[in-house]
Amino acid sequence: MNKLNIDREMNELLQNDIKIPDIVNERLEISYEKIQNGEVHMKRLRPQQRKKGFYKALTIAAAAACFVLILSGILYANPALARDIPILGNVFGRLQEMREKTPYSEKDKTAYKNIEQHSKPLKQEADFITTAQDQGITMSVSEAYCDGVDLYFTLSLRTDDAVLNTADSIDLLSYRKDDPIAFWSWLEINGEEVYPYTTISAKKSEEGVYVGLLRVSALNLKAEVFPENMTVTLNAGGMGAHKYNEIPDPNIPNYARTGFKTVDGSWKLRFQPSIDASDNQTTELYAENNGVIVQKVVKTPTSTHVTVYLPGSFAAKNPALALSDGAGNRLYQETAKFFPQANGGQIQQAVFNYTEASDFTLRVYDKNAKMEEGAEMPPLLAEIPFSSN
Amino acid sequence: MDNLVKKAQSGDKEAFISLIEAHKQALYKIAVSMLKNDADAADAIQDTVLSSYENLRGLREPKYFKTWLSRILINYCNRILTERKNMVSIDECPELESSKADSSEKDFLDLLKQLEEQYRIVLLLFYVEGFSIKEIGTILEMNENTVKTRLSRGRSNFKKLYLKEHPDSKYKMEVQE
Numbered sequence: 001m002n003k004l005n006i007d008r009e010m011n012e013l014l015q016n017d018i019k020i021p022d023i024v025n026e027r028l029e030i031s032y033e034k035i036q037n038g039e040v041h042m043k044r045l046r047p048q049q050r051k052k053g054f055y056k057a058l059t060i061a062a063a064a065a066c067f068v069l070i071l072s073g074i075l076y077a078n079p080a081l082a083r084d085i086p087i088l089g090n091v092f093g094r095l096q097e098m099r100e101k102t103p104y105s106e107k108d109k110t111a112y113k114n115i116e117q118h119s120k121p122l123k124q125e126a127d128f129i130t131t132a133q134d135q136g137i138t139m140s141v142s143e144a145y146c147d148g149v150d151l152y153f154t155l156s157l158r159t160d161d162a163v164l165n166t167a168d169s170i171d172l173l174s175y176r177k178d179d180p181i182a183f184w185s186w187l188e189i190n191g192e193e194v195y196p197y198t199t200i201s202a203k204k205s206e207e208g209v210y211v212g213l214l215r216v217s218a219l220n221l222k223a224e225v226f227p228e229n230m231t232v233t234l235n236a237g238g239m240g241a242h243k244y245n246e247i248p249d250p251n252i253p254n255y256a257r258t259g260f261k262t263v264d265g266s267w268k269l270r271f272q273p274s275i276d277a278s279d280n281q282t283t284e285l286y287a288e289n290n291g292v293i294v295q296k297v298v299k300t301p302t303s304t305h306v307t308v309y310l311p312g313s314f315a316a317k318n319p320a321l322a323l324s325d326g327a328g329n330r331l332y333q334e335t336a337k338f339f340p341q342a343n344g345g346q347i348q349q350a351v352f353n354y355t356e357a358s359d360f361t362l363r364v365y366d367k368n369a370k371m372e373e374g375a376e377m378p379p380l381l382a383e384i385p386f387s388s389n
Numbered sequence: 390m391d392n393l394v395k396k397a398q399s400g401d402k403e404a405f406i407s408l409i410e411a412h413k414q415a416l417y418k419i420a421v422s423m424l425k426n427d428a429d430a431a432d433a434i435q436d437t438v439l440s441s442y443e444n445l446r447g448l449r450e451p452k453y454f455k456t457w458l459s460r461i462l463i464n465y466c467n468r469i470l471t472e473r474k475n476m477v478s479i480d481e482c483p484e485l486e487s488s489k490a491d492s493s494e495k496d497f498l499d500l501l502k503q504l505e506e507q508y509r510i511v512l513l514l515f516y517v518e519g520f521s522i523k524e525i526g527t528i529l530e531m532n533e534n535t536v537k538t539r540l541s542r543g544r545s546n547f548k549k550l551y552l553k554e555h556p557d558s559k560y561k562m563e564v565q566e
Contacts, residue, residue, distance in 0.1 A: 014516040020417050021427045027435040028413065031442075032406050040439050042400065042446055245444045245461050247453065248530045250523065256530050318426065367428055378428065 023371060091142055091154040092116040094205045095213050111354040114301040115152050115213070118279070119143040122153075122271045134265035136160045137239060139172075141269050146226055147300040148277035150215055153232070157202045157210040157239070163261050167241035170210050172200040172267075173257060175237040182240070182257055187216065188233040194220050197335060200234070201242075219337050219349060226275055234269040238262050283388040292364050292382035295347075299388060303334060304352040308362065312344025318367040319381060323352050326359030361385045394451035405445065409438055412455065415518055416462055422513050423466040433465040440465075459518065460528050463510070503550045508543030515540055 034040045096112050121143055122130050131140040137159045144153035157170055164170065173182035184199045194216060202210035218226050240259035248255035279301045287294040291311035298305040310319055323331045331352040339347040364382040371378060393411075396404035409416075416437065420430035441461050448457050504512065514520045514528065522540070526533045 014418075014513065017414055018418065020413060021431075023427050023431045024417055024434055027431040028409065028438065031435050031438040032409075034439065035402050035405065035442055040442055042398075043443050243447070245440065245447065245457070245464075247457055247460055248527055250527050250532070320428075368426055371427075 022373075091156055091211050092119070094209075094211045095154070098203060098205060098211070111302045112213070114354060115145055118147070118276065118301055119145040119152065119154070120274065122273070127270070128272060129268060129270045132267040132269055134267055135263050137164075137263060137265065137267070139236065139267040139269065141234070141271055144271065144273035146230070146273045146275045147280055147302060148218065148226060148275050149280070149298060149300050149305060150217055150302060151226060151232070151273060152213060152215050152302070153271070153273065155200065155202050155212045155214055159208055159210075161263065164239065164241050164263060165208055166243075167204065167259065167261070168244045169201050169203045169242050171240040171242060171257065171259065172234070172236040173238035173240050173262070174235060181254060182238045182262070184257055185234065185236050188235070189216075189221060189230055190227050192221060200236075217335075217337070228275065229272075230275070231270060231272050236267040238264045281389045285386055287384045287386040289384045290382040292362075292384060294362055294384050294386050297360070297386070297388040299355070301354065303354050304331060306350050306352065306362065308348045308350060309341075310346045310348060310364070312341075312346070314364075314381060315344070315346070316368065317381065320365045320367045320378070321348070321350050322363045322365065323350070324361045324363070325355055325357035327357070331355055358388050359385070360388065391451040394448070394454045398445050398448070398451070405442055408454065412458060415455075415459070418517050419459060419462055419510070419513060420466055422509050423463070424469055429469050433462060433469055436465045437462040455518065456520065456524055456528060459514070459520075463528060504543060504546060508539050508546060511536060511539040512543045512547065
């Protein structure tokens, strides 16, 4: 092979400037405007990220160590007490506060308040473990809510580890039998392995405190429904520390999981959330346009689930769903799950933000089509107005 | 460029915008080669620009700005790919052929379309961005040997594809199988 000539030819081709499409330029302009108008702010470095913060960090670490010594002394003396000590007072309050501090809080419309209102403190019975301690890290689950479609539970971590404390988020890791490589943790529901919407992790709330709200879809279970008597088990064998937008260290294997610091240990939680679907509103329907069929809408206190059939002829169009309420407000799509059908079509279970609306319009766009000059949206494939209960 | 990064870190918004403009071509090439459609590429680029602005002060070494920015973009692209992975096979996506008129763009996109996924981003980072093998390893979280292997196989694949489409290549006679 004449490597030099191939390199030269590849350079010529790949390094040529290509035309940036209008949609990209427009989005860049929007971003620049947000920056210039002060809608987006450059974050200040936290004290511990500055050199001057070293002594402060040392003081905090020493104080945290004292606290843990005192706490662990109490717990060692009376392990039964550990279960009764509230690790964090108000996890939902912290989650809400963290969300509001983000510059794009409007992008995350998770119905925290509704989840909080419906969540119940977990049973503190002998068979259940809601707090686990190891390696100076305390992990606990305090509240949970299951509407039959999704399961939510709070997760909090408390640590005195000064290095771990520099993390923006901590991922839970688990090891499979005889495998030394850590994976992102999973849950077991009545013994079945199941993964939440996101990795099981907690974000920094304050020095030494990390909190998270985990969400598991029933669709991730084989039966696609939560069992009536549900026991959830979380068995973590490690904690991986991460920073936002970090550059992975090539010297640390599996950095994406393990992060810049990993603490191995054993934290096992076992809890039993109860299912309460009494506030769900389910509407079976058949609203069709251009082969697209809206089949079902389930409105839960936390989100809106729409089941849609898409014909096989749309597969190459990369169809995008947009749901608006009767007033024309578009609902943010949280996620979707896809079920290929034998006829080449597809059933999509799309999850949108919570809404109190009962009139909707679903629009399906051809995301792969060339945008007409001056057009704001790609070509429309289908438009389906429908109502739920 | 390092001075521009420092100015931007000190709060100079115009300096930051100049930095993004200077890297716009690279951002678009990476995003479109990973996502294969302009709408998703625009989403990923916008998120990257806003997120990088917010976190710019966390970048300790200005010389790593390009690596850092690329890594953020690739993270956003991967997130979009994860969200849509079950939707449609990118091999079925006709956009790259149908909607591009400019010939240099078409050549670029045609080439990318035909390259296997695992080689595409490595070749792009190496040839377009000029990243070293070590830097690519860092950005893609791969060890250097994997990067080298993918680069070598990608280059070989490119050669076959390019000569198939350009039988009149001026290098044809010099290339040996």
